[in-house]
Amino acid sequence: MNINTTKIISLLFFIFSAFYLYTAYQIQVFAFDENAPFNARTFPIYLGYAGLFFSGLKVVLPEPNTIKVDHKNLEYKKTGILIVIAIIYGATILKVGYFLTTSLFLFSSYYFLGERRWVLMFLLSFPFVAAFMYLLHGILDIYLRDPFLQSIGVMG
Amino acid sequence: MIEGILIGLTTALTLQNILMVMVGCFFGTIIGMLPGLGPMTAIALMIPITYGFDPATGLILMAGVYYGAVFGGSTSSILLNAPGVPGTVATSFDGYPMAQQGKAGKALAIAAWSSFAGGTLSAIYLLFMAPSLSKVSLSFRSPDYFALMILGLTAIAAFSSKGQFLKAMMMVVLGLMLASVGQDSLSDITRFTFNNMNLTDGISFVLVVMATFAMSEALTIILKRNDPTSAAKQVSLTELGSIKINKEERSKMYKTIPRSSIIGFLIGVLPGAGATIASFLAYGMERNVVNDEEKEKFGKGSVNGLSAPETANNAACSGSFVPMLTLGIPGSGTTAVMLGALLGFGVQPGPRLYMTNPEIFWSIIMSMYIGMVILLILNLPLIPYIARILAVPKNYLIPLILFFSVTGIYVMSFNNFDIYLMIGIAVVATFLRLYDFPMPPLILAFVLGGLMEENLRRSLLLSNGSWEFLWDRALTACILLTTILIVIWHVYKTMFKKTNN
Numbered sequence: 001m002n003i004n005t006t007k008i009i010s011l012l013f014f015i016f017s018a019f020y021l022y023t024a025y026q027i028q029v030f031a032f033d034e035n036a037p038f039n040a041r042t043f044p045i046y047l048g049y050a051g052l053f054f055s056g057l058k059v060v061l062p063e064p065n066t067i068k069v070d071h072k073n074l075e076y077k078k079t080g081i082l083i084v085i086a087i088i089y090g091a092t093i094l095k096v097g098y099f100l101t102t103s104l105f106l107f108s109s110y111y112f113l114g115e116r117r118w119v120l121m122f123l124l125s126f127p128f129v130a131a132f133m134y135l136l137h138g139i140l141d142i143y144l145r146d147p148f149l150q151s152i153g154v155m156g
Numbered sequence: 157m158i159e160g161i162l163i164g165l166t167t168a169l170t171l172q173n174i175l176m177v178m179v180g181c182f183f184g185t186i187i188g189m190l191p192g193l194g195p196m197t198a199i200a201l202m203i204p205i206t207y208g209f210d211p212a213t214g215l216i217l218m219a220g221v222y223y224g225a226v227f228g229g230s231t232s233s234i235l236l237n238a239p240g241v242p243g244t245v246a247t248s249f250d251g252y253p254m255a256q257q258g259k260a261g262k263a264l265a266i267a268a269w270s271s272f273a274g275g276t277l278s279a280i281y282l283l284f285m286a287p288s289l290s291k292v293s294l295s296f297r298s299p300d301y302f303a304l305m306i307l308g309l310t311a312i313a314a315f316s317s318k319g320q321f322l323k324a325m326m327m328v329v330l331g332l333m334l335a336s337v338g339q340d341s342l343s344d345i346t347r348f349t350f351n352n353m354n355l356t357d358g359i360s361f362v363l364v365v366m367a368t369f370a371m372s373e374a375l376t377i378i379l380k381r382n383d384p385t386s387a388a389k390q391v392s393l394t395e396l397g398s399i400k401i402n403k404e405e406r407s408k409m410y411k412t413i414p415r416s417s418i419i420g421f422l423i424g425v426l427p428g429a430g431a432t433i434a435s436f437l438a439y440g441m442e443r444n445v446v447n448d449e450e451k452e453k454f455g456k457g458s459v460n461g462l463s464a465p466e467t468a469n470n471a472a473c474s475g476s477f478v479p480m481l482t483l484g485i486p487g488s489g490t491t492a493v494m495l496g497a498l499l500g501f502g503v504q505p506g507p508r509l510y511m512t513n514p515e516i517f518w519s520i521i522m523s524m525y526i527g528m529v530i531l532l533i534l535n536l537p538l539i540p541y542i543a544r545i546l547a548v549p550k551n552y553l554i555p556l557i558l559f560f561s562v563t564g565i566y567v568m569s570f571n572n573f574d575i576y577l578m579i580g581i582a583v584v585a586t587f588l589r590l591y592d593f594p595m596p597p598l599i600l601a602f603v604l605g606g607l608m609e610e611n612l613r614r615s616l617l618l619s620n621g622s623w624e625f626l627w628d629r630a631l632t633a634c635i636l637l638t639t640i641l642i643v644i645w646h647v648y649k650t651m652f653k654k655t656n657n
Contacts, residue, residue: 006323006591013326020333020348027347037621040340040347043609047332054325061322067591079379079586083579086558090575093566102559109555113378124552132563142567 004066010058017055021048081112097146103129161283164518168526173216176209177523180220181531187221188228195225195490203497211501212516216523218494219477223275223527226431226469227535230267234462235260236557238370242361243431243469245599246439248369250454250461257457261399264539266459267466268532269401270413274467275528277417278424278474282521296426298614299625303635304426305608307437309601310639321646324597327588331598334359335605342613354573363574364602366561367581368595374557375586377550399539405459408450412442412463420468424475431472436600438468444642474524481505481517 024044033039089105106125115121136142149155167173180202187198198221206214229244234251247267254263296304309328337348338358349355401409416438423434442464443454454461473490480491480498482505498505509517548556565574585595619625627633 009588009591009593010326013330017329023348027345029345030343033343036617037619038613038616040343040345042616043612044333044336044347047329047336051326051329051333054322054329058322058326069590073382074379075381076379078381079375082375082378082554082558083583086562086579087576089562090572090579093575094570094572098566102563105562106555106559109558110551113551113554115549115551120552124556136567144567145570 004063005069006063006067007059010055014052014055014059017048017051020051021045024048078112082109085109085112094145095147097148097150098144099129099133099146100148102133160514160518161522163515164520164522167212167515167519168216168522172209173213173519173523174526174530176213176217177220177527178530178534180217180222181224181227181527181534184221184224184226185228185231185531185535186224188225188230189232195222195229198222198225199490199493199497203493203500206497211498211503211513212519214497214501215494215516215520218497219520219523220527220530222473222490222494223271223470223524223531226473227268227271227531230271230466230469231264234263234267236370236553236560237373238557238560239365242365242603243435243472244465245365245369245432245596246435246465247462247469249439249465249596250456250458253455254457254462259398259457261539262401262405263457263462265399265401265536266405266409266462268535268539270409270416270463270466271470272528272532273409273413274417274420274470275474275531276525277414277467278421278471279521279525279528281417281421281471282474282478282524295631297629298611298618299629299632300635301426302608302611302615303626303632303639305604305611307635307639307642309597309604310440310642320592320594323593327593327595327598328601331364331601332605332608334364334598335602336609341606341610352573354571354577359577360565360568360574361602362568363565363578364581365599366564367578368585368598370557370561371578371582372585372589372595374554374561375582376589378554379586379590381550399536408459409463412460413467415445416442416464416467417471420471421475423468424472425478431469431476432603433600434472434475435465435469436596438464470528477520477524481509481520 021044024041024047027041027044029039029041085105085108089101093101103126106129107121110121110124133144137144146155168177183202184195184198188195199218202218202221206217209217226243229239230247230251233239233244233248234255237248237252239245239248251263251267254260333348335358337355339346339356346356419438419441420431420434423437424431439461442460443451446454446460450458450460476491480495495505503509503513503516561578562575565578566572568574589595615625616623619628625632626636
């Protein structure tokens, strides 16, 4: 049996399905529901077995077309940086507010992707987010909490 | 009925109501293009405004928003692979590859004409069949719905190319697993939340779509930036191409549109089914009926593959009004919001609606057609401008896609946990996409998960735990038989071709 990445993913999915199935059996149901034809754990149990079945087949059966990914040509660094920026965005948005975090998120993303036209980068971050925020908050009446704008008195 | 149509026309063609349809279509298109803000949000935002009008005008405005949002969703699906509306996920399968080949203008034009044709045909079906269809939709029971969901999931065979069947099935199971997170709908028992309050309500559909399509697409583009095989694709993304549809493409659409509109309309009529399932089923059916040469093009920019879901989702929008107006049962989440608005107007939908409020019933039906015409007039000339989005350089476009994805999720819940969850799902999806694990089956399964469990629960409880419900009713048995035949046909074809090769 030839081991390739697809089979490793299938094996991981098999382990995940086994964990899912174990967790499904642990779902607490009401005492009167325990022997009912259908309770909160019935469907997840079927799903767990289905996951084991399909991923098991994928692991065991021969692979007709092996996918080869050339990792040397993949931009892991830039992709990783963008993901980290998005995580930082998630961590700060509630404390700092929508306007500043979103603008900085956009500005830093442009920068790390190699953009150096500063004026355009600025226009497509701060004023762009301000306009978008006006559309959401001002026109569509969707409340956006923003401690930063509140602290400088722009937002009530 | 003629009298009813005349009443409807008189109401729908007043200056105020035409204006309402125009405003609704335009507003809906803009909202539909913004990922995360679908027709449901748009209509919900409209409710306070509509209370200032009479019920017919209010509903006409909301119907315009509905159509506009569905079309707007197609636009972002085609241009950014970021479906703004669940019903347009299937549109991105062939619309986005077409845009990548420098045919964005054509893809948008095909989408606009297919939407128009689907909407027009379904408005005609609705006009003549609404009363009798309400009886048909009432005859569907839980086992039939469960069988229909299984049939919907076998449509994954259409999404998986050769040798991909097991991968597609794994994605189906993963989608169903994701849908099972949160409170059980009947007992309120929490499942797979690991004591995290943020997961109690389950994972939002928009979050999963944004993560697996928009965000993972953006990450994949960055990841493969230096990959020589994907470089050509990225260059062609800046091209708009002609918006003219040639004779060959038109002849393909002439065949696709009628059959997809029928599927879309019939699925839309079933309470709880809606545009998403309709578009997936139409896509799957279309792939099964076209010749082998055309089948190879599916997922790579097929005209049939784009036209079918676009026709079906608009046809389903009209169809979903049937159970809402005639039975008081919403056919989709969006019509559920409209039903709430209707009740707010003091109008009780049901079989007697034609008699008690004929002007409402018929004016909505007539305004649907007017809405379609206006949508086409508004959107076709705007295509070159809308498609300019593609001319935005990658260094700007990628962060903007990420911005719309993250903002769309944040605006829905104002919770940063959803942002983390989306990033997590997007990273996994990007990795899976690298190894050709298809995402559409995951999305379809996620949509069907809740409904499937609900209908299986009812069926098993009614049959006292026996699986006989699968063949007790002729309708259920027929649907399941169709499913089995489709699977056998696919397996046979794969094996037969293998032997030939």
